[in-house]
Amino acid sequence: MNLIVLQKHDFISPNRVRLSGRQLEHITKVHRAAPGQQLRVGLLDGQIGSGEIVTLDEKCVELEVALAIDPPQPLPLTLILALPRPKMLKRVIQHLTALGVKKLVLINSYRVEKSYWQTPWLQEDKLFEQCLLGLEQAVDTQMPEILLRKRFKPFVEDELPSLSSDSRKLVAHPVGGTACPVDIKQPTTLAIGPEGGFISYEVEKLQEAGFQSVHLGPRILRVETALPVLISRLFPAF
Amino acid sequence: MNLIVLQKHDFISPNRVRLSGRQLEHITKVHRAAPGQQLRVGLLDGQIGSGEIVTLDEKCVELEVALAIDPPQPLPLTLILALPRPKMLKRVIQHLTALGVKKLVLINSYRVEKSYWQTPWLQEDKLFEQCLLGLEQAVDTQMPEILLRKRFKPFVEDELPSLSSDSRKLVAHPVGGTACPVDIKQPTTLAIGPEGGFISYEVEKLQEAGFQSVHLGPRILRVETALPVLISRLFPAF
Numbered sequence: 001m002n003l004i005v006l007q008k009h010d011f012i013s014p015n016r017v018r019l020s021g022r023q024l025e026h027i028t029k030v031h032r033a034a035p036g037q038q039l040r041v042g043l044l045d046g047q048i049g050s051g052e053i054v055t056l057d058e059k060c061v062e063l064e065v066a067l068a069i070d071p072p073q074p075l076p077l078t079l080i081l082a083l084p085r086p087k088m089l090k091r092v093i094q095h096l097t098a099l100g101v102k103k104l105v106l107i108n109s110y111r112v113e114k115s116y117w118q119t120p121w122l123q124e125d126k127l128f129e130q131c132l133l134g135l136e137q138a139v140d141t142q143m144p145e146i147l148l149r150k151r152f153k154p155f156v157e158d159e160l161p162s163l164s165s166d167s168r169k170l171v172a173h174p175v176g177g178t179a180c181p182v183d184i185k186q187p188t189t190l191a192i193g194p195e196g197g198f199i200s201y202e203v204e205k206l207q208e209a210g211f212q213s214v215h216l217g218p219r220i221l222r223v224e225t226a227l228p229v230l231i232s233r234l235f236p237a238f
Numbered sequence: 239m240n241l242i243v244l245q246k247h248d249f250i251s252p253n254r255v256r257l258s259g260r261q262l263e264h265i266t267k268v269h270r271a272a273p274g275q276q277l278r279v280g281l282l283d284g285q286i287g288s289g290e291i292v293t294l295d296e297k298c299v300e301l302e303v304a305l306a307i308d309p310p311q312p313l314p315l316t317l318i319l320a321l322p323r324p325k326m327l328k329r330v331i332q333h334l335t336a337l338g339v340k341k342l343v344l345i346n347s348y349r350v351e352k353s354y355w356q357t358p359w360l361q362e363d364k365l366f367e368q369c370l371l372g373l374e375q376a377v378d379t380q381m382p383e384i385l386l387r388k389r390f391k392p393f394v395e396d397e398l399p400s401l402s403s404d405s406r407k408l409v410a411h412p413v414g415g416t417a418c419p420v421d422i423k424q425p426t427t428l429a430i431g432p433e434g435g436f437i438s439y440e441v442e443k444l445q446e447a448g449f450q451s452v453h454l455g456p457r458i459l460r461v462e463t464a465l466p467v468l469i470s471r472l473f474p475a476f
Contacts, residue, residue, distance in 0.1 A: 002458045072456040095463050138457040182474040183420060217476065218310040219376040220240045225333050225466050232470035236420040238455065 003139045020060040042141040071141040074102040076187040082109035082194035086119035097134025111194040164189035169211040177213030241377045258298040280379040309379040312340040314425040320347035320432035324357035335372025349432045402427035407449040415451030
């Protein structure tokens with residue numbers, strides 16, 4: 001937890017928050033903090049600054065808060081990702097949030113097992129929790145937006161064109177295509193398939209929607225490795 | 239398993255291998271292969287090609303092998319990494335191998351807990367196993383070399399200068415320093431600290447050894463996210 005993320009309901013007066021639970025535990029056990037100490041805090045979807053501990057006991061901590069700095073720049077990226085298996089989903093959401101992805105669409109694909117859509121980790125509060133962990137890690141406050149789209153074809157045909165308009169459109173696919181560009185500095189929509197990749201039909205549908213097929217070279221990477229590699233390659237200086 | 243990695247002891251004649259265990263299981267259960275079928279194979283530290291199934295039963299499979307293609311290029315990188323916690327170590331070794339790292343030195347650091355060095359996952363056969371999984375994933379055959387160095391100061395003072403000679407020397411450190419360069423196309427030695435980072439003394443020792451401190455911007459990333467991000471940023475086109 002490199003940032004204590006404050007939510008509106010934490011405020012008990014304009015500049016004072018009261019925290020308990022996981023954040024209190026972190027402040028007492030990891031920071032071993034005492035009244036007077038300054039901690040890095042940020043308001044969810046707002047600015048970052050510092051909070052001075054005013055009172056602290058085993059039930060709650062109160063901080064006097066001053067916010068002054070904007071959060072890091074969001075990536076100019078909309079990520080379209082075939083739903084990963086539940087075990088990987090949590091980690092992927094945290095990593096992507098930490099990397100600065102602000103718009104994520106989890107879609108179905110032929111090689112996504114139907115059962116994956118049943119995982120409780122797709123519930124709104126669970127996704128929020130994983131995103132929060134990513135923001136706390138990366139010292140960011142801007143909550144990503146996550147959309148779930150369980151039907152591939154209607155999504156690609158009806159929704160993707162407006163979602164990806166005015167952006168560069170890429171689909172990561174290990175077979176064929178051109179080498180993934182480097183440092184492109186422009187708004188991008190990037191589609192990434194499941195383990196085993198999109199099937200040909202899906203790549204064709206994406207190509208019909210204007211997506212260019214790009215690869216990462218001869219190595220085949222797991223989705224969780226490919227994601228940071230692709231993001232860093234497209235936007236190395238973010 | 240995108241590649242079946244053959245070892246010398248698998249060969250029963252110059253062009254024929256006999257496999258059992260995990261590889262047999264993969265061939266029967268995932269490939270659902272039958273005699274006559276071609277599978278992608280590669281010789282450990284050698285070339286990649288194809289293997290045709292000659293015989294197959296519940297105990298073993300025999301393949302007639304033809305090797306023709308060189309494995310992917312290794313990264314021109316020596317990675318000096320503070321020993322991650324055991325839970326993360328396996329994943330990190332697999333990811334780094336899949337990314338093409340061929341030389342990895344796991345070192346001690348002030349913020350590495352002493353107990354981490356006791357994990358059975360540091361045994362030679364266990365490290366080999368994790369590297370093999372990375373090679374199978376990435377369709378590579380070149381086994382990385384992994385060194386363990388339990389004492390920071392003697393390593394940095396006595397061994398690192400020759401290990402890093404004729405290479406660009408970088409230490410990833412979130413505080414101070416300059417932005418990590420992009421697409422540098424030159425042999426590089428990169429040092430990465432533990433969760434929480436190197437302490438100032440350690441950064442200074444590395445700087446004395448010629449290492450330049452570089453950061454990834456305002457976001458603080460977990461080591462397992464920072465590794466692919468750094469590697470992709472330094473060598474996007476590998």
